[in-house]
Amino acid sequence: MNKVLLIIQREYLVRVKKKSFIVMTLLVPGLILVMYGIIYLIATNSDELNKERTVRVKDDSGVFQGKFEDHKNIKFQTTTEGITKAKDDLRKNEDDFLLIIPANYEKKDAVKIFSKKKPNFTIITDINDQMSDIASGNSMVKAGIDTAKLHAIKSDISIDARQITDKGEEDSSIGAAYGVGIAGAILIYLSLFIYGAQVMRGVIEEKTSRIIEVIVSSVKPFQLMLGKIIGVGAVGLTQFFLWIILSTAVTVVAGKVFIKDAITQPQKEQVSKNQPVQVHTSPQKDSASASTPSADVPQSPAMGFFNSLKTINFGYILSCFVFYFLTGYLLYSALFAAVGSAVDSETETQQFMFPITLPLLFTYILSFSFLINNPDSTLAFWLSVIPFTAPVAMMVRVPFGVPAWQLAISMFMMVVGFLFTTWVASRIYRVGILMYGKKTSYKELSKWFFYKE
Amino acid sequence: MLSIRNIVKQYAGHRALSDVSLEVEKGTIFGLLGPNGAGKTSLIRIINQITAPDSGEIYFNGEKLNQSHIERIGYLPEERGLYKKMEIGEQMIYLARLKGLSRAEATKRIKYWFEKLEIQGWWNKKIEELSKGMQQKAQFVATVLHEPDLIILDEPFSGFDPVNTEVIKDEILELNRKGSTILFSTHRMESVEELCNSIALINKSHKILDGRVKDIRNSYRNNTYLIEYTGYKLEFDGSQPFEILKEQLSDDNSHMLKVQLSEAHSSNDVLQYLIPKTHINMLQEVIPSMHEIFIEKVNQKRSGDE
Numbered sequence: 181m182n183k184v185l186l187i188i189q190r191e192y193l194v195r196v197k198k199k200s201f202i203v204m205t206l207l208v209p210g211l212i213l214v215m216y217g218i219i220y221l222i223a224t225n226s227d228e229l230n231k232e233r234t235v236r237v238k239d240d241s242g243v244f245q246g247k248f249e250d251h252k253n254i255k256f257q258t259t260t261e262g263i264t265k266a267k268d269d270l271r272k273n274e275d276d277f278l279l280i281i282p283a284n285y286e287k288k289d290a291v292k293i294f295s296k297k298k299p300n301f302t303i304i305t306d307i308n309d310q311m312s313d314i315a316s317g318n319s320m321v322k323a324g325i326d327t328a329k330l331h332a333i334k335s336d337i338s339i340d341a342r343q344i345t346d347k348g349e350e351d352s353s354i355g356a357a358y359g360v361g362i363a364g365a366i367l368i369y370l371s372l373f374i375y376g377a378q379v380m381r382g383v384i385e386e387k388t389s390r391i392i393e394v395i396v397s398s399v400k401p402f403q404l405m406l407g408k409i410i411g412v413g414a415v416g417l418t419q420f421f422l423w424i425i426l427s428t429a430v431t432v433v434a435g436k437v438f439i440k441d442a443i444t445q446p447q448k449e450q451v452s453k454n455q456p457v458q459v460h461t462s463p464q465k466d467s468a469s470a471s472t473p474s475a476d477v478p479q480s481p482a483m484g485f486f487n488s489l490k491t492i493n494f495g496y497i498l499s500c501f502v503f504y505f506l507t508g509y510l511l512y513s514a515l516f517a518a519v520g521s522a523v524d525s526e527t528e529t530q531q532f533m534f535p536i537t538l539p540l541l542f543t544y545i546l547s548f549s550f551l552i553n554n555p556d557s558t559l560a561f562w563l564s565v566i567p568f569t570a571p572v573a574m575m576v577r578v579p580f581g582v583p584a585w586q587l588a589i590s591m592f593m594m595v596v597g598f599l600f601t602t603w604v605a606s607r608i609y610r611v612g613i614l615m616y617g618k619k620t621s622y623k624e625l626s627k628w629f630f631y632k633e
Numbered sequence: 634m635l636s637i638r639n640i641v642k643q644y645a646g647h648r649a650l651s652d653v654s655l656e657v658e659k660g661t662i663f664g665l666l667g668p669n670g671a672g673k674t675s676l677i678r679i680i681n682q683i684t685a686p687d688s689g690e691i692y693f694n695g696e697k698l699n700q701s702h703i704e705r706i707g708y709l710p711e712e713r714g715l716y717k718k719m720e721i722g723e724q725m726i727y728l729a730r731l732k733g734l735s736r737a738e739a740t741k742r743i744k745y746w747f748e749k750l751e752i753q754g755w756w757n758k759k760i761e762e763l764s765k766g767m768q769q770k771a772q773f774v775a776t777v778l779h780e781p782d783l784i785i786l787d788e789p790f791s792g793f794d795p796v797n798t799e800v801i802k803d804e805i806l807e808l809n810r811k812g813s814t815i816l817f818s819t820h821r822m823e824s825v826e827e828l829c830n831s832i833a834l835i836n837k838s839h840k841i842l843d844g845r846v847k848d849i850r851n852s853y854r855n856n857t858y859l860i861e862y863t864g865y866k867l868e869f870d871g872s873q874p875f876e877i878l879k880e881q882l883s884d885d886n887s888h889m890l891k892v893q894l895s896e897a898h899s900s901n902d903v904l905q906y907l908i909p910k911t912h913i914n915m916l917q918e919v920i921p922s923m924h925e926i927f928i929e930k931v932n933q934k935r936s937g938d939e
Contacts, residue, residue: 186730194719390714394775397681397708398731614683616712627645 183399184407191382191411196418205419209426216434233303235277235293238266241285247314254306270296279307285315356492357579358552364501364575365547369540372508372571375416376516380529382408383520383613392613401610406602409513416509417502424498492579500578500587507594508571511601512536518605521612522620522628539568547576555580564590567597604629634659634814635680635783640689642675649675650686651838657783657816657831662809664829664846665818666923668931671835673818674711677787680816681708693783704733707781711788711818713772715760721771722756725778732779739778746774750800766797773801777808784808786817790824802828822924834927836934842926850920853929856894857919858903863887864911874898874906887914 195201236259239245248256259266263280270278278294285291291311293304321327383405386392395404519532543551543563551560555577563573564582570590574582582590611628612620635657642650649672657663667673678684680691682703691698693705715724722743729739747753750770760768769792777784789805790798805828809815819825825832826846833843842849857878863886869877875898879891894903900916907913921929 183731186727190727194716385716388714389717390710390712391716392714393683393710393712394708394714394728394772395731396683397706397710398703398728614678631645 184403184410187399187404187407188411188414191408192414195378195412195415201415201419205422205426208423209430212427213430213434216431220434233277234273235279235303235307236266236269237279237281238263239281241281241283243285243318244281244311244314248310251306254303267294270294277303360492360497360579361552361555361576362548364497364578365544365572368501368505368508368571368575369544371416371505372512372540373537375412375509376512378412378415379409379513380516380520381526382412383517383609384523384526384529387521387613387616388525396613401613402606405514405517405606405609409510409517412513413506413509416505420502420505497578501575503591504571504574504594507567507591507598510598511567511594512540514598514602514605518608518612521609522615522625524616528619539566540572543569543572547572551576561586565593567593570594570597607631634661634694635816636692637676637680638690638692640676640679640686640691642672642679642684642686648838650679652689653835653838653840655833655840655843657814659814660809660812661830662805662815662817662828664825664832665816665835666820666822666825666832666927667818667835668820672838673835674787676835677708677785677816677818680785681706704779705782707732707776707779707784709773709776709784709786709789711791713769713792715768715772715775717761718759720757720759721763724760725771725775728775729778734779742778743774746778750774765792766794769793770797770801773804777804777813780813782813784813784815786815788819789817790819790821822922822927825923832923834930836931839934841930841934846923849926850923853921853926854918855921856896858892858894858900859915859917859919860890860892860903860907860913861887861915862890862907862911862913867911874902891919
């Protein structure tokens with residue numbers, strides 16, 4: 181046992197000391213920092229967007245007069261000045277707009293808007309929407325529909341998804357579950373591949389450098405395989421752990437800096453407007469209020485998404501991730517080790533890699549289409565029970581909520597699965613690592629499997 | 634020291650060892666000989682417990698071979714290698730610890746050996762930065778570091794230049810003097826005669842010959858003598874007590890004869906016959922070299938099979 185520890189130690193230290201490990205470990209929090217920077221830039225620049233604008237309306241048609249509604253940052257003003265004079269005024273008030281509506285406003289591009297700065301998209305859209313509404317209302321009135329009926333016809337629909345839970349009604353987190361499910365599937369798929377391949381490469385390295393014979397004269401092949409698998413797995417966990425710690429640290433620091441910045445802004449109103457963004461930059465707040473239903477205020481879609489993120493139980497998902505990463509990794513890396521032992525170079529691995537990775541790939545592709553939309557389907561259930569597909573399938577399903585009994589079966593099957601593959605792999609491995617220069621076939625592998633000790 | 638009894642090892646399709654038995658005495662240098670593919674490496678792997686025999690038993694110092702003996706055996710495989718990206722010092726420590734040494738003890742001994750073999754300056758270098766010869770030296774150090782009772786060397790001199798071959802040869806002899814038993818496999822016969830006390834010859838999975846080198850060579854004496862004489866070339870009429878195998882004449886009047894004596898005669902009879910006729914410089918019995926015995930035995934077996 182002591183020797184397995186030695187092997188684990190070597191496999192771990194060699195990899196952790198590598199430059200690529202350090203770079204990867206720093207890269208992810210670095211990217212998160214960059215992301216916050218971008219969000220911060222957007223948030224501060226949105227002050228610019230939210231600045232109050234005055235739109236002077238010169239309406240020659242008479243249809244729109246006084247019918248524009250003022251919004252938070254757009255005020256409408258009717259003007260009767262001549263176009264030249266109005267345009268001159270525009271030069272002095274650089275945040276203002278001049279909207280000129282000719283009598284024949286229905287003609288394409290007849291309505292013009294002038295501004296000193298480049299007009300921003302939201303304002304144009306707002307004006308456009310209002311004008312369409314007013315114009316179509318006007319047409320309907322002309323067609324003989326009375327205004328009261330008109331208001332009754334116009335309905336404003338917005339859906340608020342709610343889920344009945346033990347605690348009563350809660351904001352349903354379809355959007356967030358969707359995002360978290362996909363993210364989990366991608367992450368576990370990539371990690372299984374990356375760390376599994378590391379084990380395989382390690383085995384091939386030992387075989388091609390011929391150190392294998394020296395080592396197996398000191399330890400049993402199974403001990404070596406086990407030590408390598410555990411060592412590389414520990415590297416994976418270390419990497420995740422460091423990512424979480426560093427990302428949290430980055431988030432806390434970034435949150436402090438950016439929130440302080442935002443609060444010192446003079447416009448109180450803007451601070452509250454920026455809130456959705458800040459909620460995102462401070463996950464401590466997120467997790468603290470994870471299960472409390474969000475305030476019942478009208479929400480922008482983005483804000484809705486961020487609020488629904490709060491309904492996700494990150495601790496639970498993280499534990500599931502760690503469990504499925506570990507068991508899935510043990511399952512696949514054992515097979516990867518067996519493949520590594522059967523070949524003489526990495527180029528020969530293809531024929532064995534394909535069938536091993538097929539179930540993983542299949543579930544991965546399915547997770548973007550079928551699974552994410554039908555997380556409770558029968559297929560989803562079976563995929564999360566079969567150990568080869570369960571890690572990806574379950575990471576998709578978990579954010580939507582999985583019945584405890586299904587989770588239990590799945591986890592049990594994972595443990596059975598990795599014990600089984602480790603046993604199979606070790607029987608191939610012990611023979612394969614000492615076989616040189618032979619092109620290996622499946623028939624050969626099965627022979628190795630049945631060799632006596 | 635090592636008693637190998639009736640080992641059989643069958644691989645799918647071919648038999649690597651059939652009923653091989655050997656005795657390796659304590660303190661000897663034992664040569665395991667045989668052409669490529671004879672089963673030497675299979676036997677060595679079984680002794681190292683890398684693979685297990687299908688049947689047969691091995692006793693190490695009278696005990697049945699088991700995991701606890703691993704730490705008392707040092708093994709230098711024919712196919713050699715180390716972790717390329719790992720620093721040599723760390724790697725030596727790792728290999729020594731796998732053999733059961735403590736870190737401190739391993740470090741001390743590695744320093745000693747590195748100084749002895751003059752590679753001490755390379756401690757922090759990665760294996761890939763070392764020359765092939767240095768890698769070989771390092772690997773040799775890794776084999777003997779834990780002061781094993783039995784050192785198994787598979788083709789130890791392959792890959793060494795003549796200078797380093799001598800260095801390693803001396804180290805092997807010194808280790809042997811200090812009490813280690815050495816088992817090495819080779820097909821380089823000159824090193825066998827130089828180093829080995831005993832040998833076993835394996836061919837096509839069978840042991841076909843074993844014993845002390847001296848005894849084997851003696852048993853292969855076939856009354857062949859080499860004679861050198863000076864003077865006129867001798868003419869033989871058939872009355873001489875030997876048969877001429879080879880005659881070699883040279884310009885400076887000294888001639889060589891390779892002769893085989895018939896059963897009834899001895900070297901004295903040869904001298905008596907020749908002395909009146911010519912001036913004898915030398916009479917020497919030809920004892921076949923291990924090389925010749927090796928070739929003869931292997932070929933015998935081959936023609937026997939056909």
